[in-house]
Every structure is written in structure tokens, then in C-alpha cells.
Amino acid sequence: AQSVAQPEDQVNVAEGNPLTVKCTYSVSGNPYLFWYVQYPNRGLQFLLKYITGDNLVKGSYGFEAEFNKSQTSFHLKKPSALVSDSALYFCAVRVPYSSASKIIFGSGTRLSIRP
Amino acid sequence: GAVVSQHPSWVICKSGTSVKIECRSLDFQATTMFWYRQFPKQSLMLMATSNEGSKATYEQGVEKDKFLINHASLTLSTLTVTSAHPEDSSFYICSARGPIIRRGEYGYTFGSGTRLTVV
Numbered sequence: 001a002q003s004v005a006q007p008e009d010q011v012n013v014a015e016g017n018p019l020t021v022k023c024t025y026s027v028s029g030n031p032y033l034f035w036y037v038q039y040p041n042r043g044l045q046f047l048l049k050y051i052t053g054d055n056l057v058k059g060s061y062g063f064e065a066e067f068n069k070s071q072t073s074f075h076l077k078k079p080s081a082l083v084s085d086s087a088l089y090f091c092a093v094r095v096p097y098s099s100a101s102k103i104i105f106g107s108g109t110r111l112s113i114r115p
Numbered sequence: 116g117a118v119v120s121q122h123p124s125w126v127i128c129k130s131g132t133s134v135k136i137e138c139r140s141l142d143f144q145a146t147t148m149f150w151y152r153q154f155p156k157q158s159l160m161l162m163a164t165s166n167e168g169s170k171a172t173y174e175q176g177v178e179k180d181k182f183l184i185n186h187a188s189l190t191l192s193t194l195t196v197t198s199a200h201p202e203d204s205s206f207y208i209c210s211a212r213g214p215i216i217r218r219g220e221y222g223y224t225f226g227s228g229t230r231l232t233v234v
Contacts, residue, residue, distance in 0.1 A: 034223070043121065043208050043227040044159075090158065101212060102149060103223060107158045 002027045004093050006106035013081045013113050021076040021109045023091030032094035033074040034103065035065055037087045044090065050074060061085070081113045117143055119211045121226025128199055128233055136194045136229045138209030143224075144189040145211035150182070153206040153228075165192040199233040206230050 003026045013019045025031055032051050036044040048059025055067045065076045074091060091106040118141040128134050138148055146167045151159040163184050164172040171184035181203075183195040192211075196203055209226040216222050 036225075041206070041228065041230060043119075043225040044210075045225075046222070101147070101221065102161060102164055103210070104161060105151075105159045108156075 002093065002095050002104060004091050004104055004106040006089075006091055006109045008109050009107075010110045010112060013111070015083055015113050015115050016080050019078050019081045019085070019111065019113075021089050021091075021111060023074045023076065023106055025072050025074065025091075025093050027093055027095065033065075033067065034092040034094070035059065035063065035074075035076050036090045036092060036105075038090065038108075039087050047076070047089075083113045083115055086111055086113045117141075117211075117214050117222065117224045119145075119209065119224045119226040121209050121229055123229060124227060125230040126232070128231070130200055130233055131198055133195055133197045134199055134231060136196075136207055136209070136231075138192045138194070138211070138226050140190045140211045140213065140224070143211075143214035145192075145213045146189060147212040148186060148192040149210040149212070150184060150192075150194050151208045151210065153208060155206075159208060162194075167192075196231065199231070201233045204231055204233045 005024045034049045035047040038044050047063050048057050050057045050067045058064045063078050065074055067074050089109050092103045094103050120139045122137045148165040150162045152162050153159045161174050162177045165184045165186040167186045167189050173179050186192040206228050208228045211224050212221050
């Protein structure tokens with residue numbers, strides 16, 4: 001079955017420190033991978049995606065993610081965290097070969113940046 | 116950039132009534148839209164895929180007769196929660212497949228969500 005796993009419910013980081021939010025996936029074929037951020041009572045905002053090409057993908061707000069095919073991972077990273085980065089982050093994968101190209105989401109990781 | 120407008124942003128209704136939620140792509144055409152449900156502190160669960168001009172495809176376990184989806188135009192999909200019950204209270208989010216980024220590749224644009232409370 002196609003799935004996306006985010007093993008950490010919450011990640012706590014001090015402002016200015018690097019952050020990593022983990023994501024692993026299980027899909028057949030070549031996946032399209034995404035990261036989204038959600039603020040309270042809001043929809044999702046797109047951060048970045050990997051389709052093909054360079055394994056290191058750069059996205060919005062200084063975030064980047066590294067695609068690792070052998071480890072089936074797509075961890076989200078940022079070199080220096082800001083308090084404003086505190087939010088709920090979702091990793092997602094587009095299901096290959098699905099006629100509607102539907103996306104399934106991980107369980108989400110709450111990122112908390114302390115001043 | 117691409118915008119998907121979702122309305123209303125919040126609604127309170129009485130048990131037994133029906134509620135309609137609209138999802139509209141403002142500056143691009145969306146032949147495919149998705150409806151998600153999100154429980155507090157949980158992930159988004161795909162409910163159904165809405166295809167313009169045809170019947171929606173529902174995920175396993177989602178009641179078709181309770182969650183009516185209509186995608187009558189290339190820019191509008193609606194979700195109607197019929198005979199609402201308190202357990203239907205949730206955050207509902209729509210997503211449109213589009214706009215086209217480049218040939219053969221689409222983005223996914225999300226609405227801002229609707230908080231439904233059934234009392």
C-alpha cells in the first residue's frame with residue numbers, strides 16, 4: 001500500500017539552530033514528493049517538491065529537502081530556524097499511476113521554535 | 116499565484132441539516148479537485164476525487180450519500196454534508212489539481228479550509 005510516514009509528532013528547536021523534519025515513503029514506482037505547511041485554521045501552503053533531477057530541492061522560506069532513494073526518505077531541513085517557522089508540516093506523495101494523480105499525506109509534524 | 120477560494124471558512128449548523136461548502140479555482144481551470152477531512156491534530160484524509168462533468172470517486176469508507184460532491188464546471192466543486200451529525204464536525208479542505216507548471220506537470224493548490232461544527 002502507498003504510504004507516507006512522519007515518525008515525529010513534534011520537533012522542538014531553538015531559534016537559529018538547524019532543523020530537520022523527517023519523512024519516509026512507501027510507493028511503487030517513482031514518486032512525486034511534497035512538503036506543505038499549515039498554520040492554525042488555515043489550508044495548506046506549498047513549500048517544495050521533488051519530481052526528478054537534483055536530490056536537494058530548495059523551496060519557500062529558506063526550506064530545503066533531500067530526496068534519498070535508497071532510504072526512501074525526503075527530510076525537510078532549514079539551516080537556521082525562525083520562531084515564525086512554528087507550524088504544522090506535512091509530507092505528501094503523489095500516488096503514481098493513479099488516474100487522478102491524488103496526493104496522500106503523512107500524519108504531520110508540529111514544529112515548535114523557541115526564542 | 117494560483118488561488119483556490121473555499122467558502123465558507125467556518126459554519127455552525129444544527130443536527131439534521133445540510134451544509135454546502137464551495138471550492139473555486141479563481142485563475143485557472145481545474146478538471147480535478149480533491150476533498151479532504153482533517154480531525155484535530157491529525158493528518159488530512161482524502162475523502163473523494165471530484166472530476167468535472169462526471170461522478171466523484173470516493174475513498175473507501177466514505178459515504179457517498181452523506182458527502183455529496185458536485186463538480187459542475189471547470190472552476191467549481193461543491194461538497195454537501197447531508198443530514199449533518201455532531202461527528203461530522205471537522206475541518207474540510209479542498210484542493211485543485213493545477214495550474215499547469217509545465218507540459219505534463221501540475222501543481223496542487225489548496226483552499227483555506229472550512230471549519231464545520233454541528234450542534
